[in-house]
Amino acid sequence: MTQPPKKTRKISPDTLTFIHTADLHLGSPLTGIRAMDESMAEKLIQASYCAFDRIVDLAIRDEVDFVLIAGDLYDSQRQQIYEQLKLLHALERLNGHGIMVYIVCGNHDPHSAWSRSIRWPGNVHIMADDRPEVVFFEKDGEKKAAIVGVSYPRSSVLENLATTFPEKESGWPFTIGLLHATLGSTSEHVSYAPCSEENLTATGYDYWALGHIHKPAIVRQADPTIVYPGIPQGRDIGESGPRGCYHVAVRSDGTIEPTFVETAEICWETATLSIDGIDTLSDLDVAILDTLDDIQETRTGSQVCCRLTLTGRGEVHRDLSRVKGAIDDLADHLREVGSEVYIDRIIDQTALPIDREAxxxxxxxxxxxxxxxxxxxxxxxxxxxxxxxxxxxxxxxxxxxxxxxxxxxxxxxxxxxxxxxxxxxxxxxxx
Structure with missing residues (x-):
């Protein structure tokens, strides 16, 4: 497994550092993998666990103070023993390095569904589900951060939880809100615990560690900083592009520096190639392989799974449409030639050339x-x-x-x- 990048700058001793992640979805059934070759299917099954291992490696390597997980650690309320023990061992690794972990439960893994037969290590604090809980992180006998969070008591939480968070008190240090919620309107996810940016700013907190939305985003840069880390491992082609977590440094002057770190073991990508001017299968083969090489160069350290769409007009369209199954044959060939990019599927939207001027x-x-x-x-x-x-x-x-x-x-x-x-x-x- 490829390791996360090494530290790029020296962290001052008085700097507070933490990892913000969410939506691990351990045990998620990745769709469409049975049609793939056996080795790729196994990589996809293990991908979410590998992504979390990378987050743990990053936390240990950078010697962060703590890790925040903003809900949906598990993909289902019916957790299998395998994912429970994988999570347990990962958290025990962090415990071995003295790194605290603060967790809120989300809609996929509400607090009531967590197994009572797992004894979590002493570095793990799972927030209560009846009201927002305030926990202080201490370092060298001094309170360095206040983490305020609340877990979902059930899978469907439709009320605004953000309005139940207490305002920051005068004696509190750097304060973080930890919440699994929908900020504003979105068409991509069900609006669980919907809230507004105004709800979050009204608390006076310094940083909001959110979860639920799978696309990484810094929603607000400061006063407060509001961040969605996204899903660490995309589960299908609909979650393409960079996926990871945020490494956050809080300087002594209060400056907050969130840095996105990619963690995906499998990176889903979409690509489009025009056949304009391509007359032969040989030329098409070269053009596709060049396209895949360009994609791989941007995703060093991850296995890329690509869905390729062929567009445009060219003579090679005759070869692609002459025999039923030609596109599937082309995809099979590309999987076998040794390209580092795995072809998930090829979509043919090509046509024959025309004399448009005529x-x-x-x-x-x-x-x-x-x-x-x-x-x-x-x-x-x-x-x-x-x-x-x-x-x-x-x-x-x-x-x-x-x-x-x-x-x-x-x-x-x-x-x-x-x-x-x-x-x-x-x-x-x-x-």
Whole structure:
């Protein structure tokens, strides 16, 4: 297993340091792995545990003061013995290095579902579930931080828990709110313990360690600093991109420095390759491998699992569409050639090349479509015309789960519509 990066700068003795993580989802059933080769399937099964091991390694290597885990350590209320003992041993490693761990339970692992047969080591403090609990972290006999947190008593918590947190008292040191919650509105997750930024700032705390949203984000830089670390290990292609935790340093002058550290054992990525100008399978093979190499260079230390979409128009489309299963054969070949990037799936959105200049001069429906497309793409007011037309699409229950279309996306949508209509109206082009 690749180790986390070594310390890049010396930490002053009077600096408070901690790791902020959340949403470990230990025991999460990763989807689609059975169709993959056996070795990749095993890597995916172990990925969430490996990511947490990297977090523990980072905490030990950087000699942090404590670790914060903002909910959803387990993926299910019915925890298996395997994930319980894996978590126990990881926390015992931190205990062996004198590193405290403060935990709140989330919607996937409410406090009531935690096993009573596991004796957690003395460095672990799981926050109460009836009201926010205040715990002080002491170092050299001095209170260095106040951690205020509350666990979920049940899986579905729909009330605003942030409003139950006490205000920071005058004698408290650097104060951290530890909460599994939905800040603002989101279409990606169920709004458990919904709250506003104003709810958090009203407490007077210095840092809010949040969990529940799987995409890492520094929501607010200061007064207070509000952070979502995201999920340390993406579970499927929908959780692509960098995944990790935050290493936070609090300087003696009160400056807060959160640094994102990637921890994913498997990094999910999406990529698009146009076949414009690609005439042969040999050229396509080289172009894909070059694309995969470029992806791997940006993800040193992680196994990359990529979903590749082929777009554009080129003669190689004939080879891709001539035989049923050609795309699956191409994916199988790429998995076998030794590329460090594992192909999850290839999506074919290609078509045969066309003489667009000749088509645009035609006095028929195809010519009309192309001329209208050109005019719309050149019209700066086209976006103002189209955006309101999509309003109803995003007003129903399903539409609210999608991001609304922005004016900047309109030209691309027009080009996609043009390609789609040409494919429908030129059946002779299909092989």
């Amino acid at each position: 088509l645009v001069r035609r006095e028929d429906l195809i010519g009309d479509i192309l001329r209208i497309s050109d005019n719309l793409q050149q019209d700066p007011k086209a976006a103002e015309t189209f955006v309101p037309l999509f309003k109803d699409l995003f007003s129903d229950k399903r539409g609210k789960k999608c991001d609304p279309i922005s004016p900047e996306e309109i030209p691309d949508l027009i080009r996609e519509a043009e390609t789609y209509l040409l494919d429908l109206l030129q059946p002779e082009e299909r092989v």
